[in-house]
Amino acid sequence: MSMTQCSETQERIALGEPLGEEERLHLSGCEQCSVVAQTYSLLDASLSSLAEPVPDGFADRVMQRLASHELARSPRWFDAGWVELALANAALLCALVNTVRFLAGVLIPSVSLGATP
Amino acid sequence: MDDEFLIQQTLAGNRQAFRLVVLRYQRPLFRFLGLLGFRGARAEDLAQETFLRAFKALRSFDPARAAFSTWLFTIAKRLAIGEWRRARHEQNAPVASAEASSPAPDPAQSALLAERTRRVERALQALPEQLRSTFFFSQINELTLEEVAELEGCAVGTVKSRIFRAREQLRLALAEDET
Secondary structure, three states: OOHHHHHHHHHHHHOOOOOOHHHHHHHHHOHHHHHHHHHHHHHHHHHHHHOOOOOOOHHHHHHHHHHHHHHHHOOOHHHOHHHHHHHHHHHHHHHHHHHHHHHHHHHOHHHOOOOOO | OOHHHHHHHHHOOOHHHHHHHHHHHHHHHHHHHHHOOOOHHHHHHHHHHHHHHHHHOHHHOOOOOOOHHHHHHHHHHHHHHHHHHHHHHOOOOOOOOHHHOOOOOOHHHHHHHHHHHHHHHHHHHHOOHHHHHHHHHHOOOOOOHHHHHHHHOOOHHHHHHHHHHHHHHHHHHHHHHHO
């Protein structure tokens, strides 16, 4: 029984790689490698039992969270680009009108829009 | 339907496409979180958060740079590490419990399995950080060795070597106790 054959076989088993014909033959006749293979089987069974099961309805709950996330992010009417632009223009227009009224009131009191004749 | 198609559909506004992504990756994600010791509500919170973050950042995903699975598990890994640190800080690190595993019908057999699982858990916790991380990713069937290498930022050969060393250490720990 060669040590190289043992280590090659055990390495393949450890990595979960399929055994070749020669290695399978070796495994059936080598007690040491058989024990190693058996322990790896026990290890894999234990690792499988550690896997957390997917709870029922998990995907639905994820989709619900996504829906509420999207709802929270849906644009409000005053966030829309054209509304923002219109509001800004209206504010600018108001400021302009008020400036004109002020200047008119100061420079030409007779045409002051707010003054009584 | 491949991942890329589902992602394109999601980005085009088809929410059902993302549901298929969730259904495709929920099992490996829970397996990964279970191996890390996250159970029940904590595992669910992390898994939900992983998908939510992936959804939010979907436009930034570049299929030319990485497979979707690699990208998704990178998010999961970061979240899990953050949760680990937070829990450790609060002295409340997730501890995998053998009780969560499904019981065998025979009580004696069930006890034996539970004991063996506990030993494996202890051995997993005792693995060096680097080996443990690579080993956990290698346990996700949906990830190829190349993808694990990308996640871990190392060569495929290094991944193989780490998996071998991790499994060997786990086997020895199990064999020691079995004798």
